[in-house]
Amino acid sequence: MSLSFSEVVRILAEGKIPSPRLEARILFEYLELNQFAPAEGDKEAQLRALLNKRLVHAPLDKILGKREFYKNTFAVSKDVLSPRPDTEILVEAAIDLTEKKIPQKILDLGTGSGCILLSILADCPRACGMAVDKSEAALAVAHHNAKALNLFNRITFVHADWFERDFVEHIGSGFDLVVSNPPYIPTADILTLEPEVRQFDPILALDGGKDGFEHYRRIAELTPHLLKQGGHILLEAGIGQASKIGEIFEHEGLHLIEIRPDLSGIERCVILKK
Ligand code: GLN
Numbered sequence: 001m002s003l004s005f006s007e008v009v010r011i012l013a014e015g016k017i018p019s020p021r022l023e024a025r026i027l028f029e030y031l032e033l034n035q036f037a038p039a040e041g042d043k044e045a046q047l048r049a050l051l052n053k054r055l056v057h058a059p060l061d062k063i064l065g066k067r068e069f070y071k072n073t074f075a076v077s078k079d080v081l082s083p084r085p086d087t088e089i090l091v092e093a094a095i096d097l098t099e100k101k102i103p104q105k106i107l108d109l110g111t112g113s114g115c116i117l118l119s120i121l122a123d124c125p126r127a128c129g130m131a132v133d134k135s136e137a138a139l140a141v142a143h144h145n146a147k148a149l150n151l152f153n154r155i156t157f158v159h160a161d162w163f164e165r166d167f168v169e170h171i172g173s174g175f176d177l178v179v180s181n182p183p184y185i186p187t188a189d190i191l192t193l194e195p196e197v198r199q200f201d202p203i204l205a206l207d208g209g210k211d212g213f214e215h216y217r218r219i220a221e222l223t224p225h226l227l228k229q230g231g232h233i234l235l236e237a238g239i240g241q242a243s244k245i246g247e248i249f250e251h252e253g254l255h256l257i258e259i260r261p262d263l264s265g266i267e268r269c270v271i272l273k274k
Contacts (some may be wrong), residue, residue: 001040003038003040003044004038005035005038008024008027017054017055030050031043031050033047050064057194057195058199059196059200061076062078062082065077069087070088070115071122074145075113075141075144076141077137079137079138080112080113080202081112081201082200085262085263086262086263086264086266087115087116087268089262090116090179090236091116093234093271094106094120094234097177098127099124101126103128104126104127104176105127105128105176106121106127106178107129107130107132107171107175107177107179108132109178109180110180110182110183110215111131111132111138111139111142112141112142113141114141114143114145117129117142117155117179118145118146118149118151120179121151121154121155127154130157130158130171131156131157131158133158134159134161134204135202138202143157158171162218168222168225168226173226174228175227175231176227176232177232177233178219178231178233178234179234179235182215182216182219183205183215184216184236184241185208185212186209186212187208190206190207193206213244213245216241216248216249217248219235220249223254223272224252227274230273230274231273231274232257232274233249233254233274235269235272236269242267243259243267246259246270249270250272253274255273256270257273258271
């Protein structure tokens with residue numbers, strides 16, 4: 001038996017996988033196969049195994065264990081939210097604020113794979129950062145990515161939950177910049193998400209509580225204690241959430257500077273200043 005490129009495209013399309021041709025190309029490249037020659041033997045078995053995982057809607061990045069984000073490749077696992085292109089707008093905004101300044105101290109709340117903080121540090125050689133997560137398994141992935149990108153000496157990893165009372169004492173204050181892509185999906189909506197997200201992204205990284213704003217409210221309470229005077233916080237927002245996030249933080253005394261859209265025109269990044 002053998003398995004040709006066009007058969008792989010057909011199998012993916014019949015399995016209702018979006019962009020079947022692109023995904024077939026990525027699978028062939030991953031296995032170092034040539035699109036013009038069918039896969040045979042061991043390679044064919046490996047290809048079929050990967051296809052079987054994809055056909056139950058495991059996302060390609062989780063199957064391959066890596067994902068491109070901003071300018072780098074990040075290791076991903078079942079324990080971290082897959083980095084999304086939507087989040088790159090937050091990274092760009094953070095780099096605009098950080099690039100030309102004296103050494104900057106950056107805090108990433110809910111770091112997951114580390115893709116936000118590590119992308120900023122990679123572009124801003126004078127900055128250093130702290131990556132916080134409630135999940136030790138996620139921190140291990142961020143740790144791995146920091147080593148792979150040679151950023152390990154500019155980052156501290158902290159295992160902590162921002163709902164704990166002593167959170168600020170635990171992690172410290174005086175940050176120039178806080179970045180966060182917190183969980184923001186209303187609990188009841190999680191079931192309506194596509195299977196790639198609902199079944200393969202960690203629930204911990206998705207569940208924003210009853211109305212989706214539970215984590216923003218807590219982070220807003222903490223932010224005045226974490227930031228230096230004049231420091232900024234950049235938050236990713238879910239669809240339709242940005243202006244309410246602005247209000248939640250203004251209520252805690254921060255000033256709304258800008259709401260930036262992502263590449264699809266969705267208000268995605270909320271920028272506030274202390
Ligand atoms: N962007 C993710 C989604 O909509 C959710 C991530 C989050 O809750 N921060 O699938």
